[in-house]
Amino acid sequence: MTAEAVKALRAVIGNEFSLDLQEAVIGGEGLDTVGDALPPETLAVARQADAILLGGTGVPEDEKRPPSEGAGYGLLKLRKALSLYANFRPVKLFPELLDASTLKPDVVGGVDMVILRELNGDLYFGQPRGIETDAEGRRVGFNTMRYTDAEIERIAHAGFQAARRRRKKLCSVDKANVLETMALWREVVIEVSKQYPDVELSHLYIDAASMVLIRNPRQFDVIVTGNVFGDILSDAAAMLAGSIGMLPSASLGSDNKGLYEPVHGTAPDIAGKNIANPLAAILSVAMMLRYSFGLENHAARVEEAVGSVLRDGYRTGDIMQPGSRLVGTREMGDAVVEAVLQSGGGSKLVSASLS
Ligand SMILES: NC(=O)c1ccc[n+]([C@@H]2O[C@H](COP(=O)([O-])OP(=O)(O)OC[C@H]3O[C@@H](n4cnc5c(N)ncnc54)[C@H](O)[C@@H]3O)[C@@H](O)[C@H]2O)c1
Ligand SMILES: CC(C)[C@H](C(=O)O)[C@@H](O)C(=O)O
Ligand SMILES: [Mg+2]
Secondary structure, three states: HHHHHHHHHHHOOOOOOOOOOOOOHHHHHHHHHHHOOOOHHHHHHHOOOOOOOOOEEEEEEEHHHHHHHHHHHHHHHHHHHOOOEEEEEEEEHHHHOOOOOOOOOOHHHOOEEEEEEEOOOHOOOOOEEEEEEOOOEEEEOOOOOOOHHHHHHHHHHHHHHHHHOOOOOEEEEOOOOOOOOHHHHHHHHHHHHOOOOEEEEEEEEEEHHHHHHHHHHHHHEEEEEEEEHHHHHHHHHHHHOHHHHHHOOEEEEEOOOOEEEEOOOOOOOOOOOOOOHHHHHHHOOHHHHHHHHOOOHHHHHHHHHHHHHHHHOOEEEOOOOOOOOOOOHHHHHHHHHHHHHHHOOHHHHHHHHOO
């Protein structure tokens, strides 16, 4: 999937820009090769890069290790080390996939929202954490849900600003009725909202939000939520877009450096068969072009190319519909590349823009 994303990136920049692409291991591959889920060399490469494209990390066997040393933790450490705290997960249903969703077309038609997931705090990083044996000899597992007011404030600002660029509706999702961390979350979001009177703020508890997401998803514009709730909500929301293979993401901090990755994982049940959907990875490249490089037109060309291959009936198995053309991962990538090249008008246009 990542290889297809790189192909699309190369195709859209053509000869206009040079691409200095460096590869580095992380997650399961880091553990296998150098015994570290985030090797220092990888962190150094990531720090120097203008943008990072991340392939899925983790294989189930690695998850036999303690979570804080496992494959997934390489990615968590990278997000934290680079202060990439705002994870934008757009959920948009391509009209061509209206019938690919397991939900009714009149429920999902026109879905267009962003789930903004805080990425540097919450149960993922709170201390103390661990598995210990207590005085009565029982084994106890524990994690700490933790947010500082400053962390909530910065993600709230990101949420209001994102809503301002869109339909001006922000829904904050928490569990303020039960958890102190989330009571503080709500308090701080309400305080920050005073600076954004033009944005309509609403609140939902995570349990109700999960239900409303499926019942009436079109009501959402931007959802801002914590690390754990955002992780879960976004996988559920993937089904609004037809498949988790359609959901890209951008993790941003205070500068333009971003980390771009599909929302899905390594899909181990279908790995190595050339059947996984590369479109989430390819759409992540579009987000990279937009947010890290400011190349809005190039980003739009990639997104339009995805729309065009879907219109032409190309489908991987996860979004297959009757009468469509079933293709593999590489063939889908090739079709997108072809559509990208056509949208650029071929070599003539590339040389024109170079001159
Ligand atoms: N960003 C990441 O690196 C990331 C994200 C999630 C999970 N993971 C890791 O990935 C591994 C597998 O986790 P999981 O199975 O819970 O989640 P997953 O997202 O890999 O797969 C969940 C289901 O969705 C399907 N799926 C996922 N991506 C697909 C695609 N592009 N096309 C078609 N079908 C697709 C899979 O086949 C599977 O049935 C674990 O080791 C997990 O820790 C990594
Ligand atoms: C692999 C895992 C660490 C990761 C997360 O929980 O953040 C993934 O599920 C995601 O959604 O990016
Ligand atoms: Mg996840």
